[in-house]
Each structure stands twice: as structure tokens, then as C-alpha cells.
Amino acid sequence: MRCPFCGKDDTQVKDSRASDDGGSIRRRRLCTSCGSRFTTFERIQLRDLTVIKRNGKKIPFDRDKLLKSMLMALRKRQTEEDAIERAVNGIVRQLESYGENDIQSKLIGELVMNALAEIDNVAYIRYASVYRDFREAGDFGKFVEQEIKEQ
Numbered sequence: 001m002r003c004p005f006c007g008k009d010d011t012q013v014k015d016s017r018a019s020d021d022g023g024s025i026r027r028r029r030l031c032t033s034c035g036s037r038f039t040t041f042e043r044i045q046l047r048d049l050t051v052i053k054r055n056g057k058k059i060p061f062d063r064d065k066l067l068k069s070m071l072m073a074l075r076k077r078q079t080e081e082d083a084i085e086r087a088v089n090g091i092v093r094q095l096e097s098y099g100e101n102d103i104q105s106k107l108i109g110e111l112v113m114n115a116l117a118e119i120d121n122v123a124y125i126r127y128a129s130v131y132r133d134f135r136e137a138g139d140f141g142k143f144v145e146q147e148i149k150e151q
Contacts, residue, residue, distance in 0.1 A: 003031035004038055020082055023089040050102050073127040077120050087115040
């Protein structure tokens with residue numbers, strides 16, 4: 001594994017442990033060249049997924065992009081990192097279990113919204129405002145009213 005600080009390939013694993021959900025292995029590493037410590041994660045990848053965007057364009061699925069979008073919605077909210085990681089792992093497992101390599105972006109958006117609704121209601125509404133393309137303040141009100149009725 002290459003050191004992110006100095007770029008050397010010689011690193012040592014100092015500690016390994018499974019994540020809470022068992023979906024990944026967390027490894028603490030030490031660079032023998034510069035002495036820096038960093039963490040890596042090892043995950044199982046069942047298949048290569050392709051996302052079909054709304055405009056029909058196909059792009060490779062990017063787990064990091066999924067995580068970043070959830071973190072953006074959760075910004076400045078008190079949330080456990082493990083809960084976010086479990087949610088992302090769960091979404092990826094669901095996508096891989098569909099049996100299709102091509103996944104509609106709409107499905108991913110719905111899965112993210114469901115996961116955020118379980119983690120934090122404010123983040124859920126933030127994500128929905130972008131995902132559903134709210135144009136004005138009234139759109140927020142209508143969305144929240146609808147969500148309250150469904151609960």
C-alpha cells in the first residue's frame with residue numbers, strides 16, 4: 001500500500017479489525033519511510049456496477065461519491081461515523097444484490113433517502129431538496145407535510 005504522505009510503497013500493517021457490520025476490514029498502517037500513520041479499508045466487491053443517469057449516460061458506480069453525498073447532507077449534524085459507514089455498506093450491498101450491473105440513479109437516490117431518514121431527519125430533508133430539485137421554499141413545506149402524513 002502506497003503512503004499518502006510520501007508516496008513510498010513500503011508500509012506495515014500495525015492493527016487490523018473488522019468493522020461493526022462485518023462488511024469491511026479496517027487496517028492501521030505505518031509508513032517505514034516517513035513514519036506517518038494512516039487507515040485503509042478493505043471491502044468485498046461482488047460486481048462492477050454502472051449507474052444510468054437521468055439523461056441516459058452511463059458512469060461507473062463510485063462508493064466514495066455515495067459517501068460524500070451523504071456526508072454533505074449530514075454536514076454539521078451530530079452523527080456517528082459508524083452509522084454512516086453502515087448505511088453506505090448497506091446501500092452498496094442492496095445494489096449488488098439486485099443482480100443487475102446497470103442501476104438507475106433514481107434507485108440509488110431513493111436508497112440514500114431511506115438511509116438518511118433513519119439516521120437524521122434534517123439530513124434527509126437536505127438530501128431530498130437536492131434530489132427532488134426543490135425550486136422554492138414552498139416545496140420544502142409540501143415535502144415535509146407529505147412525509148408527516150406518511151408516518
